[in-house]
Amino acid sequence: MTDVASNLRAVQQRVAFACRRVDRPVESVRLLAVSKLHSANSIREAYGLGQRDFGENYAQELRDKATQLHELAEIRWHAIGPLQLNKAKYVAKMAYAFHALDRVALAEELSKRRAGLPLLCYLELNLGGELSKSGIQVSQLSAVLEQISPLPNLKLAGLMCLPPLSPDPESSRPFFRALRELALQHGLKELSMGSTHDFEVAIEEGATVIRVGSAIFGERPGA
Numbered sequence: 001m002t003d004v005a006s007n008l009r010a011v012q013q014r015v016a017f018a019c020r021r022v023d024r025p026v027e028s029v030r031l032l033a034v035s036k037l038h039s040a041n042s043i044r045e046a047y048g049l050g051q052r053d054f055g056e057n058y059a060q061e062l063r064d065k066a067t068q069l070h071e072l073a074e075i076r077w078h079a080i081g082p083l084q085l086n087k088a089k090y091v092a093k094m095a096y097a098f099h100a101l102d103r104v105a106l107a108e109e110l111s112k113r114r115a116g117l118p119l120l121c122y123l124e125l126n127l128g129g130e131l132s133k134s135g136i137q138v139s140q141l142s143a144v145l146e147q148i149s150p151l152p153n154l155k156l157a158g159l160m161c162l163p164p165l166s167p168d169p170e171s172s173r174p175f176f177r178a179l180r181e182l183a184l185q186h187g188l189k190e191l192s193m194g195s196t197h198d199f200e201v202a203i204e205e206g207a208t209v210i211r212v213g214s215a216i217f218g219e220r221p222g223a
Ligand SMILES: *Cc1c(COP(=O)(O)O)cnc(C)c1O
Pocket: 034, 036, 057, 080, 081, 162, 194, 195, 196, 197, 211, 212, 213, 214, 215
C-alpha cells in the first residue's frame, strides 16, 4: 500500500474506534481530507480509495485543483480557510461547502455569486479569544445568524472552530464542548471541528465533520 492508502485506512480506523467509545454510528462523522499544498495526484489516489470530501485553504488553489480534477465526478470541495472578499467568487463557483464564514459581508458576496445548489456554510467562531485568529465572537453569534439566514443561496449547516494550537489534544476539548453547546442553543446540527492532532477528542464531543490533513497526506510541502 502507498502512504496515502495506509494513512487513510489508519485514520478511518481511529474514527471508528472513537465513534465506538462514545456510542456513535461511524456514518455520523464525515471525514474531510485536507489536501492543501498536496498534489492533484494525492487527491486522485484518495478518491480512488473512496474518499469524496476534500478540504482546501486557498481559494485559487481550490479553483485550480477543481479544474484540473474535474473528471472526479463525485468529488466535494470544501473551502476551509479564511477568504478575502475578492476571492469569494472561486469558492461560490467551485465549492460544495465553506467552513470559515466569519462575517456578514462575505456571506452576502458568496450568496450573490452562487448559482445552483445553495453553498453549505459553517460559521467559524473564535472561541479562544485570540486576536490573531479569524472567526466571529460568541457575543455576535445571534446577530450574525439573523443577518445570514435570509440569504437565498447559502444554507447554514452549523458551526466551525479551530482551537488554539497545543501539543495536548485534551486542551481542545473545552472548545469543542463550547461549540456543541452553542450549536444546540441555536438549533444548528453540524459541527466542523477536529484535525490531525485532536480529531478523536472532537468526535467524542460531537463533531459531525472532521478536517484531517497531515495524518492522511503527510507533512505539507513547504509548511
Ligand atoms: C490545514 C487545516 C486543517 C488540517 O490540519 P492537519 O493538522 O494537517 O490535520 C484543518 N482545518 C483547517 C482550518 C486547516 O487550515
